[in-house]
Amino acid sequence: MSPPLLLALLSGPHAEAGSDHAAASSVVFVACIVLLVGALLLLIRALRGPTVFDRILAINALGTKTVVLVACIAFLDLKNGNPSFFLDTSIVYALVNFVATIAILKYIQYRRLS
Template identity: 65%
Template sequence: MFAAAMAGVAVTMLLLLIRALLGPTVYDRILAVNVFGTKTVLLIAVLGFLDGRPEFLDVALVYALINFIGTVAVLKFMQYGDLGWGESDHPDGDV
């Protein structure tokens, strides 16, 4: 049963890779990569359950956090062209 779940997740990951390569916009590609990361977390969790290794859930959680932070960073870079504080955006205003 879980092997069928892993096969289904693998098929959706393949479809997401196709969407990430074809686009048409950069935001479609970013969304596809983000969902691919989410599916990877699911795949790691199911694999850990099949192998009887609960420590894989810790790895899946860390990967989920990295995926979220990476997606936010890429979207911020795409919108502003920079990841740091701009001179007018700094909360102190004197930088």
């Protein structure tokens, strides 16, 4: 989906594209700040535990929040160009996060990866 088409979909039928994009960008910026605060809380949970499974769950959730944060950054960069780099990066990071979580859990259960 091209950025002008996305902006047209996000804006109302009678709204100006520039002011609507600025309002949407500020909402996404606030969402990024909320995601960072949540990531900080997850980092605290990952460090404190109490069990290894709590730590793994916190790290997995931190990876998921990172994927969403990178996608939000892609939205904030709509005005400058093509956000596909950020979206592709977030998809690859989501796949790596999933595979790493499964590998870590398998290693903890069987004490080997094979």
